[in-house]
Each structure stands twice: as structure tokens, then as C-alpha cells.
Amino acid sequence: MIKKSDNDDYISARERRQLLAALNTRLFWVGEEVPYRTEVDGNVYNFHEIVWDLLMKKELTDEDRKQIDNYISYLQDKANEDKLELKTERLTREEAKRLFDEAAGLMRTIMDLKDIEEGKAKEKRKQFHEVFARQRVAEARRWLRFLKENT
Template identity: 60%
Template sequence: MTGNTKEDMLSEWERKQLLAALHARLFWVGEEVPYSVEIKGKKCRLHDIVWELINKDELTDEDIEHIDKYVSYLREKEKEDELDLKTKELTRKEAKALFNETAGLLRAIMDLREIEDGTAKEKEKEFEERFSQERVIEARRWLQFLKDAGTLE
């Protein structure tokens, strides 16, 4: 951290704001699952793992066992990151990066739990149905607009 001025450093008020944001309801909206994360000294392709699991038609017992392990490791990593955010002397930039990683880990944990309990597939199906309905409604609006404009008879 050499070369950082006092103005670059995270204030206690900013630290509290970031920590509060991690525990706020709907904190995860807009957060992405990290593409990779280092857990216990190994680089993990977290985004790919979540993507592969979410796209499986059916989970095996081995998949569920892996999900439980991933969640356990991610919770441990998330707690480490949160402790660092609470206690380490950080620049604003470092704090924001740590916050984003932590929020991404929490998002991944939520996604993995939803995959495991089957709600992820339900939500995906619900989204696809709603998207299809909206497309039909929008097409009808467009056709009505063209009729009203006199370009379609």
C-alpha cells in the first residue's frame, strides 16, 4: 500500500456502508458470479461450474455432494473476505474489489442452493414463459401501431 495517500484509504464510515450493503436485502441484484476465485490456494472456475450445473437436466447424487462442498468452501472464503473488509487497512479501490468479490460469492452460494433445491429451473421456466408472453404482447402492439399509422391494412 505504499504510495497511497490518506485520501485513498477507506474510511470507517465507508467500511460500515460496504458491510451493511453486503447484509442488505436484495444486495445480490446485478451482482455476477465471479468467473474464477481462489479457494484454499487453488483457482476455481466458479462461473463455469455454476453454469454447467444450472444447465443439467437432472442432478446426480454426486452433483449434490459437489454443490454442498462448493457452498462450504465459498462460505469459508466469503467469511475471510468479509473479515478482511472489516479489519484490514484498505484503499477504496481494494475495498470495492473485495466487496464485489464477496457479493459475487454470496450470489454464487444463492445460485448453487437454488440449483440444488430445484428452484433455479422453476425460475428459468417462469422467466421463459413471461418473456414469450411479453414478445407476443409487443408484437401485437407493433401490429396495432402499424395499422393505426396506416402502413398496414
């Protein structure tokens, strides 16, 4: 049996560069989940719920916009802390993955909040539902055609 050295559990310089590069690519956050629990400046936030509540509002108030700006500022600071830690600290693969996932989720939340603030989120959601509905109809038609041809 080969004995692993202590360094085998830590990320290599190459792995570190890959993780940092991935965080800086366009659209890397697609598919990442908005976090349910994030601690920022000693306060715990459920950004998943916050984003959902903002999405459900018919119209944003000035207070909502101010709060969104505050959230974005907090999240950017936290994401930058995670990136700095990922860049400079000696990390195990597990720690590095956790930091990467956290930073990606925070950045996804920032993008969602910006979309909400700019009014883009509702339009994107509407477009998604339209495309989804068209795809469901097309799938149903294919299924009916298949059944008709094979019965």
C-alpha cells in the first residue's frame, strides 16, 4: 500500500489556478444554487428566500432597492473574501471546494439580485415559462405521434 504524504490532501498550485480561473469565467455560476444560509458580518441570511420574495413582488419599493444594494455589497465583500482565501491559504481539496461553491453561490445571488433590481428577472422567468410550455407541447405531440404510429 502506498503511503500518502500530508501534501496529498491539499490542493496543488495548478488546482488553485483552475478554481480561481473558473470563478472569473463568464457564466460560471449558471447552475449554481442561491444559498439558503449565508453568514455576513455576523448576521445569517437566507438569500434563497430573500431572492424568491423579491421575485414575487409586483413592484419594488425604494426600500427594496436600497436593501438589494446592501445585499449586493455584503455579498461582493464575502465573495471577495472567499476568493482571497482560495488564492492565498493552504487548503485541503474539501476546503477549496467548499470555498469555490460558496463564492459561486454568492456570485449567482449577486447576479439574481441585479436582475431583480433592473427588472430583468421577471422577463427572464416569463421567457423561461414560454419556452418550457412550448417544449411540453412539442413533447406531447411527439408522444402522441409515437403512440399513433405504434398501435
